[in-house]
Amino acid sequence: MQFIKNTALLSAASSFIFVASTYADFPSFDDLVVGDTFAVSDLFHSDGVAVKLVPFQQSNGDWTDTGIATVSTAWMAHGYENELNTNNITAHYDFYGSIGAQAEVKFLFGEYGGNAGNINVSVNNDFRNVFRFIDLDGQTIGGCLFTVLSGGLGNDNGEVSITGKIRTLNIGGQELAVDVNYCSEAFEDLPLNAEYYLGDSFVTDTVPVQTYQFYFSDWSTALDGFIQVTDWNSACGEEQELWTNNINAVFLFDAVSPIENFRYQFGEFGGNINIGINGVFRNVENYLDIDGDVIGGVTFNVISGGAGNDCGSVECDGIINKFVIGGQEHTFDCLQWDWADPDIPGDINGDGVVNVEDLLLIIGAWGTNDPDADVNGDGVVNVEDLLAVIANWS
Numbered sequence: 168m169q170f171i172k173n174t175a176l177l178s179a180a181s182s183f184i185f186v187a188s189t190y191a192d193f194p195s196f197d198d199l200v201v202g203d204t205f206a207v208s209d210l211f212h213s214d215g216v217a218v219k220l221v222p223f224q225q226s227n228g229d230w231t232d233t234g235i236a237t238v239s240t241a242w243m244a245h246g247y248e249n250e251l252n253t254n255n256i257t258a259h260y261d262f263y264g265s266i267g268a269q270a271e272v273k274f275l276f277g278e279y280g281g282n283a284g285n286i287n288v289s290v291n292n293d294f295r296n297v298f299r300f301i302d303l304d305g306q307t308i309g310g311c312l313f314t315v316l317s318g319g320l321g322n323d324n325g326e327v328s329i330t331g332k333i334r335t336l337n338i339g340g341q342e343l344a345v346d347v348n349y350c351s352e353a354f355e356d357l358p359l360n361a362e363y364y365l366g367d368s369f370v371t372d373t374v375p376v377q378t379y380q381f382y383f384s385d386w387s388t389a390l391d392g393f394i395q396v397t398d399w400n401s402a403c404g405e406e407q408e409l410w411t412n413n414i415n416a417v418f419l420f421d422a423v424s425p426i427e428n429f430r431y432q433f434g435e436f437g438g439n440i441n442i443g444i445n446g447v448f449r450n451v452e453n454y455l456d457i458d459g460d461v462i463g464g465v466t467f468n469v470i471s472g473g474a475g476n477d478c479g480s481v482e483c484d485g486i487i488n489k490f491v492i493g494g495q496e497h498t499f500d501c502l503q504w505d506w507a508d509p510d511i512p513g514d515i516n517g518d519g520v521v522n523v524e525d526l527l528l529i530i531g532a533w534g535t536n537d538p539d540a541d542v543n544g545d546g547v548v549n550v551e552d553l554l555a556v557i558a559n560w561s
Contacts, residue, residue: 239344357407469481
């Protein structure tokens with residue numbers, strides 16, 4: 168997966184600060200219908216990748232062809248939107264026959280088959296039957312290096328990377344889910360293990376961040392907390408993340424420009440959580456407590472996780488000027504957003520400047536109720552709108 172970072176300040180108002188292209192080498196399943204089920208010999212395509220369901224080998228060596236695969240939003244793999252759950256069945260990913268052999272394949276997983284569960288993995292027809300993903304960590308399979316980036320100890324979730332010339336890949340389990348990782352690059356410009364205490368401030372990818380006191384569930388305050396830059400993967404993201412220990416981080420987006428379409432991943436593993444948007448503050452035990460709430464004019468949606476002691480993801484719908492986030496044992500990563508279009512009175516054509524082109528548009532719409540040219544919103548384009556353009560001339 169290639170990450171594209173654009174730190175230009177605002178010459179292009181709608182560009183991302185953190186942008187992640189989706190993996191082209193592993194399907195997201197988001198183009199499938201939730202609830203669809205597949206049996207052995209069924210074939211489907213997702214993101215251009217051909218996927219065929221094949222029999223599963225149990226831990227005792229017996230084969231079964233009665234399992235099913237289901238498109239689900241159970242988020243066992245702690246991804247985003249749809250995932251594929253395999254129950255005593257294996258999915259065969261034919262990269263070579265669909266999108267071409269891949270140099271690297273990464274996928275998220277959730278393995279919950281218990282002590283009796285096992286996993287089938289095959290790379291380029293080199294087959295393995297193991298109890299846990301970690302049993303394959305560091306092995307060369309089908310001429311490719313199999314690396315467990317996180318998790319894999321059984322009854323957990325994590326991420327796998329396979330590098331080499333990957334023509335085909337088989338993944339199956341008894342209670343196994345897989346998904347693509349949409350994590351966007353974040354906090355990589357901060358020193359690993361750096362700590363920030365109450366009163367400190369820092370800048371990450373042009374956005375100023377201030378520390379702020381944390382409120383416990385009884386509304387008493389913590390004054391000795393700190394933020395630490397870690398690589399623990401507690402938010403089920405990638406590389407560096409921010410761990411908040413009894414402290415809040417305040418992202419001052421409006422110091423650069425307001426944002427919209429804000430999304431991030433989190434890990435909550437103890438205590439309560441503080442969330443604030445545009446001056447409206449919430450103090451809750453778990454993320455799900457505010458799922459669907461409108462906070463500071465922004466709809467706060469928990470996409471996955473959020474029940475406590477888990478990873479998950481959040482998506483916010485609306486314009487955000489300031490965002491407060493913190494917890495007692497809380498980590499976040501994979502921040503992604505769009506710059507909100509700047510609202511400049513008199514900028515009729517939306518190019519970020521008020522000039523003769525906007526003046527000509529006012530004249531062209533004179534006497535009408537054209538909403539684009541009606542700068543003051545009084546229902547008619549007239550001299551008042553003309554004066555507004557002149558007053559904001561760039």
